[in-house]
Amino acid sequence: MKFTSFEFIIFFIVVFVLYWGVLKKNKKHQNILLLISSYFFYGYWDYRFLSLIFISSIIDFTIGHFLQNENNITKRRLLLGISLFANLGMLGVFKYYNFFASSFNEMWQSLSGNELNFVTLKIVLPVGISFYTFQTLSYTIDVYRKKLHPTKSFVSFFAYVSFFPQLVAGPIERAINLLPQFEKERVFKYEKAVDGCRQILWGFFKKIVIADNVGTYVDQFFANPASFSGSELALGAFYFAFQIYCDFSGYSDIAIGTARIFGFNLMKNFNFPYFSRDIGEFWRRWHISLSTWFRDYLYIPLGGSRVKTKFRLFINVIVIFVVSGLWHGANWTFVIWGFLNALLFLPSILTGRNRKNMDTIGQGKTIPTINEVLSMLFTFSMTLVLWVFFRADSVFAAVSYLSGIFNHSFFTIPLKLGGVPMILILLIMEWRAKEKNHALEDLSGNRFVRWTMYIALILFVVVFTGEDKVFIYFQF
Amino acid sequence: MNKFLKYSLLFLIVLGIILTIASSVYSYYRHKYLLPDNFKISSNITTLIIGDSHAESAFNDKLIPNSINIAFHAEHYLFTYFKLKKIVDANPQIDRIVLSFAPHNISQGADVSIFSDVRNSRSFARYFMLLDKDAVMDTYSNSQNWKINYLKWRFMIPFQLKLELKLLFKSAINKPLKISDYPFIGTFYSSKKNNLDNLRKNITAHFFNKENLCVESALSIKYLYKIMKLTNYKEIELVLINTPTYESYRNEIPKFFSSIYSQLIDSIQKKYPLVIIKDYSTMKLDPGDYGDFHHVNIYGAEKVSNQLIIDLK
16 A cells, blocks of 8 residues: 555544544554554555565564573574574565576676576565565564563564554664554654654655656656756756655655654654765765664674774675665666765775764754855765666666766756756755754744645645656665 | 644645635636637648557648648547547538557557556646546546546646646736647657667567557547547548558567457448548658657658658549
């Protein structure tokens, strides 16, 4: 079920009424309701893949239980290994098998001249598999590390894994943050619910008004780049940067806002990433739940930045970015995208300057300094170039798209500027709220002003709805 | 909780009132300025060229006397029918319709322009002014987004805000709207492109759904007959033309569709003997006359248009 569908509105109202109206005095019943509704939410897309979530949940619930009673380090490692094998195995089969099989076929053919015909599978990629797999893994790893007591509640754990607001596209919640919230009483708070509604509205605006709108242009630019001038292709890359940001962060806003209405606090997933002054800051602000997941469960176990040699650090950074690229999709374009991000990030980490911009740009000020603007524009331009690899169908297509940008036609005035005014509205709104959780968080003033703002945003959403595009991150 | 419900309800009431007022005002202006008979074309135009990209690229209306090419790429016969209905009603001088008619037009591949979610939204946005309720229900009930689109259509919410505002603005400053202002009106596609790559992609798009062969489109055939009924009723000559296609493309058309296409021609000739059917698909052209495997470019269009002039004399 998509957030931007009629079905979701009805689903949400029914669950809300049951949750706060009928079951408000019993947290266990509320959890059962969340579990059933989450399975319904996911099964509405394809009920067959519910079995994967169920299997993943039951494995990690059981392993968590065994880990609690096991002190033998070898056995603990074995249990963790089973969880990793089962979860990453499912992810590997459904998401990566065909990619590696066909890449191996191609490599074999180019080396030996013979066809190998390594068999590929005719399978559909289950929506959100990368998200819930990482979520369940975080539970088992944290229990293994003794950072978290395993839950005894089957319902709480299953509801945690399948929690519908963030099930299919994150934020990838840690068990340590979300699971305890299922195990304590939840009280309806007016301010929290209102803030949730505001964040949902802002998410819809970003997804429907901006992402879907500029996405139409992006499709045209990337489908036939040879027909456009350099400036138009640059505009296409610019639009894609905002399409993917608004699409994904819009989803996160809707997820976080929905969870807040049900009394849950999800982690912040985007922190105005295009206001970053260097690539390190960008990655601290973009898809935070994934970056921190990789940091805690991959980068640090590899030694992180506290390794003995610069070479080892170099390898660690390359590994984490390439794996992060591969997480996004089984295609060489994502691997290259991750690798190029690593190359951009390496100079700052190797010189120890990767954490120099830990505060917020223009903190406490309305207008940033020239230096801040220049470094922000430079960082944004770098990410823009890399997004082309993310969006293109192949590495060759990305290179040819980029070569189409950098020629004399780059200096012509582009057509198809229709998406720019909306992006400006977005930037203004987000700039003024850059130290907040979302653009509408600090709306103050009297009710008339606030409601006018809400109604204006809703009108935009109503007018722009219908040209519907699937959330990009669903495919990951 | 009560406070939240109270303010939510109040907000929804205010929102409902504002949406109703906005939609009523917009509906008034749309009816006043956009929907009336602005479909008038010049009185010396007697031949209307219509259909999908095949007609759009093959017939140069500057060469064909008293004609106008209003074909639009990927246009389904359903949309062609409603477009035609409005235009022939507003332009009684029209005495001939030239409509592209090829095997892919009767494949379910043509229905993609209606039923796929993204294309559906775009088609709906482009053609909504023309459709009646039956057409909306007939087609959009098969799409994921039909409920949203139906409601937008029903409650007069702009589909293409920029476009509709542009039209309204033009009307408001008393600049009469021309037929070419409407989003569903195409024009001759004058392209010098000559791209004979990826034959499989073209064939797949027309006749296959992923790897499976499409079936015939009942919806397309239904509206093709409606077009014939309409032209017959209005006593307008209808010319169905299969425009030139590259030999390798023709050879790849699945036999199933060649056979259905032939049967349909037989059936049309029995039911509407006055309908003229021309097959230009095998017309002798140079490779440089093609835009791609199934469209001619500007050079090919010149030859096709001259042939049409001769044939219709």
